[in-house]
Structures are given as structure tokens and as C-alpha cells.
Amino acid sequence: MNPSPAFSSRTMKSLMVGLLASSVAHAGISRVVLELQVSDTSGASASWSIDVGVGQRDAATDSYDWILAQPVPIEDIARGEVVATMVDCSLSVEGTNIDVNFTLQAGSRDTTAVLTTGLLEFGGVEDSDQQLGRATAAISVTDLNGDSALLRGLGTPGTGAFRARFNDGATRFTTLVSQVFVGAFSTAAGFQNDPAVGYRPVNSTTVLSMDSELAFSLTKFDLASATTTFDFIGPRQFQLFNDGDMNCDAIFGINDIAGFVTALIDRDSYPTVYPDCLADLADVDGDQFVSVGDISGFVTMLAAAAQ
Ligand SMILES: [Ca+2]
Ligand SMILES: [Ca+2]
Ligand SMILES: [Ca+2]
Numbered sequence: 001m002n003p004s005p006a007f008s009s010r011t012m013k014s015l016m017v018g019l020l021a022s023s024v025a026h027a028g029i030s031r032v033v034l035e036l037q038v039s040d041t042s043g044a045s046a047s048w049s050i051d052v053g054v055g056q057r058d059a060a061t062d063s064y065d066w067i068l069a070q071p072v073p074i075e076d077i078a079r080g081e082v083v084a085t086m087v088d089c090s091l092s093v094e095g096t097n098i099d100v101n102f103t104l105q106a107g108s109r110d111t112t113a114v115l116t117t118g119l120l121e122f123g124g125v126e127d128s129d130q131q132l133g134r135a136t137a138a139i140s141v142t143d144l145n146g147d148s149a150l151l152r153g154l155g156t157p158g159t160g161a162f163r164a165r166f167n168d169g170a171t172r173f174t175t176l177v178s179q180v181f182v183g184a185f186s187t188a189a190g191f192q193n194d195p196a197v198g199y200r201p202v203n204s205t206t207v208l209s210m211d212s213e214l215a216f217s218l219t220k221f222d223l224a225s226a227t228t229t230f231d232f233i234g235p236r237q238f239q240l241f242n243d244g245d246m247n248c249d250a251i252f253g254i255n256d257i258a259g260f261v262t263a264l265i266d267r268d269s270y271p272t273v274y275p276d277c278l279a280d281l282a283d284v285d286g287d288q289f290v291s292v293g294d295i296s297g298f299v300t301m302l303a304a305a306a307q
Contacts, residue, residue: 028250029240031276033066033118034091034100036074038083040109040220044076046083052118052248053271055091057280059288062240063094064278083107087223093240096120096232098212103225105144106218112154113224114215119168121209122238131207131234132199137162137176139216140189142223149222151180154215160192161216164230167208173230199233207232243284244301248277252305260298263290 033052039045055066068089073082087103098117139161143149153161153175160175174194182188194200212230245252246259262270263282267290270279282290284297 028121028248029064029093030118030121033064033093034089035116035118036086037114038074038111040081040083040107040111042081042109044079044081044083044107044109046074046076048072048074048086050091051271051275053275053278055278057241057278059243059280059283059286061094063092064240065093066091081107084111084113084218091117093120095240096122096210096238098210098230099228100212100214101227102214103223104218105223106220109220110217111220112217114154114213116169116213117211119209119211120238120240122207131202131232133164133173133202133233134193134195134199134231135162135164135174135176135212135229136191136193137226137228138189138191139177139180139214139224139226140187141180141182141218142187142225143182143184143219144223145221146184148184148219149182150219151216151222151224153178154217161214162226162228163213163215164194164210165213166202166210167206169211169213173202173210173232176228199231202232241278241281243281243286244298245281246277247274248281252301254302257302260294264292264294 029052031052032049033055034050036048050066055064057064068086072086074084074086075082084107085105087105089102092099098120100117102115104113139151141149141151151161153159158178160178162176164173165171166173176192176194177190180188180190210230210232212228214226218224242252244256246256246263259274260282262273263279267279279290282294284294284301
């Protein structure tokens with residue numbers, strides 16, 4: 001994994017001079033892959049987000065995973081108040097499938113939480129009658145303070161706490177699990193699928209993007225846990241991340257050389273310079289390491305892109 005000390009970005013750039021960029025169509029994920037906003041009945045509020053660069057990409061399956069290493073207090077800094085605690089959380093994206101799981105504990109007041117995934121953007125899928133979707137949500141609630149517990153979807157009564165969405169949140173594919181109630185020191189779960197079995201047509205116009213959102217109120221001190229999937233399939237296949245696209249602008253070419261070099265010789269600084277992209281995209285030979293062994297493949301790709 002360690003780069004050769006003789007290798008420098010200047011050497012690399014001189015190798016690449018004169019090669020031209022070309023366009024590669026693909027899907028993409030937005031820089032912020034998870035965002036949580038919480039507030040409570042006293043008016044305290046806080047937010048928390050995860051950038052794409054901290055997760056892991058598996059080149060073989062074009063999938064992306066991030067998992068929370070340890071519980072995180074979501075704190076209103078100005079008030080010095082922990083509004084909620086994210087106990088565990090994970091995000092997995094494979095193709096056009098988004099899985100989000102989390103466990104959140106409310107603070108000392110009734111709490112409202114909105115957890116949104118990043119957008120998977122497709123650049124326009126128009127034949128929507130051929131697009132199929134599926135969503136599932138299992139949401140459990142545990143009373144920890146002996147006075148019962150209630151989780152309820154935000155918005156119009158009956159709206160599910162889990163929302164599977166298209167087009168920057170503007171179109172809902174479905175909402176699932178509107179309410180879960182449980183008595184003292186107990187746990188209960190709500191579970192819903194849409195459709196009951198298999199997939200159903202999306203019935204939307206042009207599909208530009210998908211995401212999922214969990215938006216709910218939760219009684220103080222209590223615990224909510226969710227396992228969710230939103231899956232969208234159609235005649236087109238999408239590439240989420242592209243080998244060698246080191247600045248994640250969906251174009252492969254000479255503008256990716258600097259990022260490739262940074263990933264290779266100064267990996268620790270890569271997320272700072274390219275917060276919306278992944279150093280692992282420099283693993284163009286797919287051996288799970290970014291190393292000097294990737295240089296020849298990267299150069300070959302640049303030459304091909306310049307044709
Ligand atoms: Ca309670
Ligand atoms: Ca690029
Ligand atoms: Ca490699």
C-alpha cells in the first residue's frame with residue numbers, strides 16, 4: 001500500500017500531459033450520504049451528517065457501505081443539550097438499492113428526528129412504465145423509562161415514518177409504518193412492505209434520483225430502531241462509482257490525475273481535498289489496495305479515454 005518514494009505527482013502529471021478527457025455516463029451519489037436533523041419540545045435542535053468519503057466502496061459489486069463505529073450524541077451545542085443519541089447506524093448502497101438501519105434514543109424531551117440518505121442520481125430515466133420499485137421497513141420501539149413509548153410518522157396523520165422517494169424527495173414511491181406504540185418496559189415493532197410481494201411499477205414521470213427518509217416523533221428517553229430497504233430496478237443498469245474518476249465529476253480524464261496521485265501518495269489528505277469522492281476509486285486493478293500497481297492501469301484508461 002505504501003507508495004514508492006521516487007514517485008511524485010510531477011512525474012505523473014508529465015506522463016499525462018496532452019491526454020484529453022471523455023465523458024462516461026453513470027449514476028452518482030451525493031456528497032452527503034446521511035443527514036440527521038433532530039429537535040425537541042424545548043426548541044433544542046441539532047444536526048449530524050456523513051460524507052461519502054468516510055465509507056467503503058467494493059469495486060467488485062459497485063457497492064458502498066458505511067457503518068457507525070460508536071454511539072454519537074447529537075448535541076445542541078449552544079444549549080449544551082443532547083437532543084438524541086445515534087446508538088448505531090449503517091448505510092448500504094448497491095446499484096439502485098438503498099438500505100438504511102439505525103437505532104436512535106430520544107433525549108430528555110419528546111424528540112423529532114429526520115434521517116435522510118444521500119441522493120442516488122441517474123441523469124433521467126424516462127420510460128417509467130418499465131421501472132419497478134419495492135420498499136420494506138421494520139421499525140421497533142422500546143420503552144426505557146416505564147411510561148410507554150410512541151413513535152409516529154411526521155406530517156399528515158397516517159403518513160409512514162419511512163418514505164421511499166424519487167426526484168429529490170418530490171415524489172413518494174411509498175410511505176411505511178405510520179405508528180408504533182408499546183407499554184412500559186416493552187418492545188414492539190411495525191413491519192410493512194410495498195408491494196406485499198415482488199416489485200410494482202413506479203408510476204412516475206422521469207426518474208432523476210432516489211433517496212429514503214425516516215421522519216418521526218419519539219417519546220423522551222425511548223429507543224427507536226429501524227431496518228429499511230428501497231430498491232428500484234429497470235431495463236437500464238447504473239454504475240454508482242467509476243474506477244479512476246478521482247474527483248467524482250462523472251467524467252474520466254486528465255482532471256482525475258491529481259486526485260489519483262493524492263490517493264496514491266497522500267491518502268490521509270484525500271478526503272480533505274476531495275470530500276465528495278472516494279480514494280478507493282484509484283484501485284483500478286481491483287486488488288482492494290491503492291498502490292503503485294494501479295498506475296499502469298490508470299495510464300491505460302487515460303489513453304483509452306483520449307481516443
Ligand atoms: Ca417512555
Ligand atoms: Ca473525474
Ligand atoms: Ca489496486
